[in-house]
Amino acid sequence: MKKTEYSMKITDRVILGKDKPVLFSGPCAVESFDICMEIGSKVKNWADQHGFAYVFKASFDKANRTSSDSFRSIGMDQSLGVLERVGKELGVPLVTDIHESYQAEEVAAVVDVLQIPAFLCRQTDLLLAAGKTGKAVKIKRGQFMAPEDMKYAVDKVRSTGNNNVCLTERGFSLGYHNLVVDMRGLPIMRQFSPVVFDITHSVQQPGGQGGSSGGQREFAPILARAAAATGIDGFFIETHPEPAKALSDGPNLIPLHRMGDFLEMLKEAWTLGRKFESFKVE
Template structure:
């Protein structure tokens, strides 16, 4: 089911990891993160896909960081993949971006707010790449059957679904873990987004808040109920990150959490 070029350790009975910075801020930090996460996942035998957004299109304020330039950021993603022999992923926001990004990465991610955009989902499917669709904060898990079916009806059966919490009031999200087996029953691998599910959106400041101290809690519960993959955004120093600083996991905490997740995976398997 998991068919991604360059994906290592697929013979292990493990979850796969999608991890990297929220946004591509520059080549140095992207390489630092990719090198360290690759070291950790090789040591632990975890299949790893590097993630970085080449552009942040969904921002609360007009002065929020959106990126360093599409082509420059996509070239950095390609360099990461080449240098560390890793598959890579990024999110796309409009139909023309699908073919453009597909030239540089191995998995195309559909943001949660755009999961019902038919033209975008079909364009991603038509590239032949794996399509990872994030569940909208406004949707039930079972409703994701329709987004998934759009990819399959486009002739591409490589589709993943990602849980990232459900809107609770205006400034918080909750995770209903029943959604993981519900979406798995549709026939696709299911990923738990352990950082965005802890966002606190719609703050009066226009800067999204978060609770990164609970990333391990979200991840451990997801593995306990059988999630196929884990998504985490991580950064050497989240406090100075240009996007989602309030949500990312400090890079030096990653190995400890992954080690715990492997133990849980072994126990429930």
């Protein structure tokens, strides 16, 4: 199976799809400047140490929470202000989600990568609006989408003249409150664009705690190593100094103090995967 010849330029020094894995990592949501800086500064140091290009991630709005009573945001303007400040102080590019077409231009003025949530990956107007900003566009594969059908989401972004687009894997819905990752989907999607593996949401149990989602973080290292061994281009990991106190997705988050060890493991698995990437059985 032929891998893509495409790459996704985030900045002049951070390019997804080349010979260095890209790490998209941070808290699930923008909680405060202090939390974002604590996480971003530590993860950046570990990323540099273990050979990852780093993009800081935090959502300015969690518009798809299970319950309307769940935390969503500290406010769009305040969240974008925090992201902008973190990016400048750490000297790193930024990624955040957009959920509505009208958000694309305003958010693109602050961040370097616009992320399209899985449930919205077929929304043509949203994809076109993101593509038209000229910023890199990161599309999560919907839990209901076949990997080969994600080609059309990529094509929608490219129809705007923007070729800086990638796909992200985060598991298939299987029954209730469960997601399963089919590793075959990674090389299939990699024919169309660079591919990122979402470690955090692949161990999520949507709605598994009644009004909120649960998770099985104990399986995160296993899935991460398996995905890395396929030779993909990047990884998405959410982390927090105290996952139990995080305002969103706590059960899935990697404890911040374990991230250095996690990245060391991940880089070793990725390096081995790239070594044998061309091995085929016909």
